[in-house]
Amino acid sequence: MHDIKIIRKNPAAFDAAMARRGLSGISKAVLAIDSERRAAIAKAEAALTERNAASKQVGAAKASGDEAEFERLRALVGEKKAEIAALEDEAKAKDAELRDMLMGLPNLPDNNVPDGADEDDNVEIKRWGNPRNFAFDAKEHYELAAVQDGMDFETAAKLSGSRFVVMSGAVARVHRALSQFMLDLHIDKHGLQETNVPVLVREEMMYGTGQLPKFGEDSYKTTDGWWLIPTAEVPLTNIVNGEVVDEATLPRRHVAHTLCFRSEAGSAGRDTSGMLRQHQFEKVEMVSITHPDESAAEHDAMTRRAEAILEALELPYRTVVLCTGDLGFGMKKTHDIEVWLPGQNMYREISSVSVAGDFQARRMNARFKPAAGGKPEFVHTLNGSGVAVGRCLIAVLENGQNEDGSVTLPAALHPYLGGKTGISAEGKLA
Template sequence: MHDIRAIRDNPAAFDAALSRRGVAASSSDILAIDGERRAAIQAAEAAQAEANKAAKEVGAAKGRGDEAEFERLRALVGAKKSEIAELNDKAKELDVQLNDLLMGIPNLPYDDVPNGEDEDDNVEIRRHGNPRNFDFDPVEHYEIAGVQDGMDFETAAKLSGSRFVLLSGAVARLHRALAQFMLDTHVEENGLSETITPVLVREDMMYGTGQLPKFGEDSYQTTNGWWLIPTAEVTLTNIVNGSTVEESYLPRRYVAHTQCFRSEAGSAGRDTSGMLRQHQFEKVEMVTVCHPEQSEAEHERMTKCAEGILEKLELPYRTVVLCTGDMGAGARRTHDIEVWLPGQNTYREISSVSTCGDYQARRMNARFKPSEGGKPEFLHTLNGSGLAVGRALISVLENGQQADGSVDLPSALYPYLRGKTRITAEGALE
């Protein structure tokens, strides 16, 4: 959420930043409601002062025996109480309107974020590894002979409908190994704190990280009001919801492996084949809660953590900074890491690492106490995939595929597969 004082101080800068995102919201609409709200509060305070003054004079009038003045003052006090109640109710209604309006406005991009409308305007900032030269035409993950029996979309559709998959055998084992490898790397080498979180959350937690109110159609809600998390960003970030922590508590770096659920309402018709875009999937998520002065360095650190997983898996990738039109609503800057998929002959997103500034912290009312004293300040939050497990599975399978339908696996996974190094063309680990 946005700081209303910053909008008051520089409405032109606020409008200019939003216009870079193609958002029509205007500071004039916000400030009109804010002005009316502040006027109601000031009027209520003035009426309260008049009521207090009249209340003090009531006793004096009674003592003087001035019955007419006594009745006038008593009536004035009663009228002022009614006026104050009406003004307070009006201020509360306007406060709700203002809060709802601010809640629906996306974060402001940092100045260094490139302008643009969509993914075609994203800017590559680095690349690692070279795509493998195949002596045959590589296929997509679900077409590899050794994978087909272990990746069952037909049975999953019978069970749950489209955009689900049933993994079994070597493919299921590889999927599990990838998640464990990611967790161990982030905990043992990157210093993140492993966390197990719920996957069902209250509605206000979804508001806290910005999935609501605008993007409810992309998530699933149960009949009793819980929401299924679209990512562990929701649970990990909301650990500090409503809290004021000591500065010494910061930074806090979390990692969690969870099931994630997305309706994919905004992606109808996209990536309908294979595992690229599923309603249910697993992700290893990183979240950092930190001091504002740490967030810039932390964004680069988290990006390196995600890139490091791909490097250990010997997978070519590139890192891009998203343009203003392709960036998520809660982010001020986002790095997308895209892994090479030879079956599609292109790079595809496998991680988004975003810095959100104090946008989520304001929505959650999450603050810290400066160690040198002074008023509590809002925290900064960051989140990123480290990585999407299903997409890592896809990339390992496609990059390791062989002409006979077998798959050679990255050496980093050997310990997690008890020394197994490949999936045979018949679908067995050996």
């Protein structure tokens, strides 16, 4: 959420930043509501002053025996009381209107985020590994003989509908091994704190990280008001919701492995084959809560942590900076990491690592107490996949495929599979 004081102070700069998001003249509408809200508050305060003055005079009029003046003042007190109540209601209504408007506005892009209309204007900043040259036509993950018995979309459709999968046998075990490997690397090498969080959250938590009010259709809401998390970013970030933490405790770095749920409302017809885009999936998510001066450096460090997963698994990837037209609603800057999928002959997103600045912190009222003293300040929040487990499974299967339909698995996974090094064409760990 945005600070109304900053918009008042420099509306032109705010409009210029919003224009990079494709929104024009925003400050005029915001400041008009703010002006009406402040006017109602000022009128209420003036009426309160008049009522207090009249209240003091009522007693004097009664004591002097001036019945006419007494009745006039008593009526005035009643009128002012009703006027104050009406003005306070108006101020509250305008305050709610202003808050709703600010809640619906996206974050301001960082100055070094490239301008652009969509994903075609994203800027590549790194490429690692060389895509393998196959002596045969590479297949997509769901076409491989090794996964035919272990990746069942028909049974999943019977159970739950489209965009679900039932995994079993070797495929399920490799999927589990990947999540365990990711957690261990982030905890043991990167020093993140493993955190186990609920996958059902209160509505205010979804507001805190920016999924609501604008993107409610992208998530699932239960009949009793809880929301299924679209990513562990929601509960992990909201751990500091409403808190004032000591500066000495920053940065706080969390990692969690959870189920995630997305309705995929805006992706009808996209990636309908295989398990690339599912309603239910698993991710290993990283969240950092930092001092404002450290968030840019933390963003780069988090990106390296996600990249390290792919490098350890010997998966070629590229990293891009999202342009303004592709930037997420609540983020100032985002690095997308795209893994090479030979079955599609293209790079596909496997992780987004983003810095929100104080945008989420304002929505959550999450602050820190400066060690040097002074008023509490808003923390900065960051999040990133470390990485999407299902998509990582796809990449491992496709990059390790052999002509006979078997799959050779990366060495980093062997200790998690009892020393097994691959999946046979018959779907068994071998």
